[in-house]
Amino acid sequence: MATGGYRLTAALAFVLVAGTTAAGWHGSHPPGHTASRSARPPHTARATGRAAATKAPSPSPGTNGGTGTASGTAGTRSPALSTQARGSCPAAASACVDLSDHLTWLQSGRRVTYGPVPMEPGPPGSRHATPRGIFHVQWKAGANYISTEFDEPMPYAVFFAPGGIAFHGGSLTSPSHGCVHLTIGSAHYYHDTLPIGAEVAVF
Secondary structure (H helix, E strand, O other), X not given: OHHHHHHHHHHHHHHHHHHHHHOOOOOOOOOOOOHHHHOOOOOHHHHHHHHHHHXXXXXXXXXXXXXXXXXXXXXXXXXXXXXXXXXXXXXXXXXXXXOOOOEEEEEEOOEEEEEEEEOEOOOOXXXXXXXXXXXXXXXXXXXXXXXXXXXXXXXXXXXXXXXXEEEEEOOOOOOOOOXXXXXXXXXXXXXHHOOOXXXXXXX
């Protein structure tokens, strides 16, 4: 009797499995659920690719074609300073401005004490070109100084040449009116470090 019951149970189980398989039941989806064969997240590959690209590390900052022009941001290493630029700034100068490479630095003797850092001068060949020569710091303004001629902010201005030419915080992508634009951080440092009378060489 037990054997007959077992055979009946086994037969019923076989019929049930065979029937559901023939009807197309795959996994946990009921028969007729078409998503069971084609379900996949839409645009998975593209979304993953975008996420990977977003998280990819940025190229390390450095120099641009060996010219010493900075491509990095605050906290990165200084741009390269050429031997020619170092030799063009007299040892007596406390601040050096290289108009060709758009770099400036502070020094003591010939030892660089700050920088070089990127800067933006006035456009060469125009009436707003930054003057070349040897100058001396005349006076310094604070963080909130406004130009009396152009009515524009000149934070941490350090005036060193006739005509109101100064180091000060400003754009590194737009030419100045003859001044030497620095980042706010560099302008603040120049303001606090350069004393009245310090020699500035612009070449």
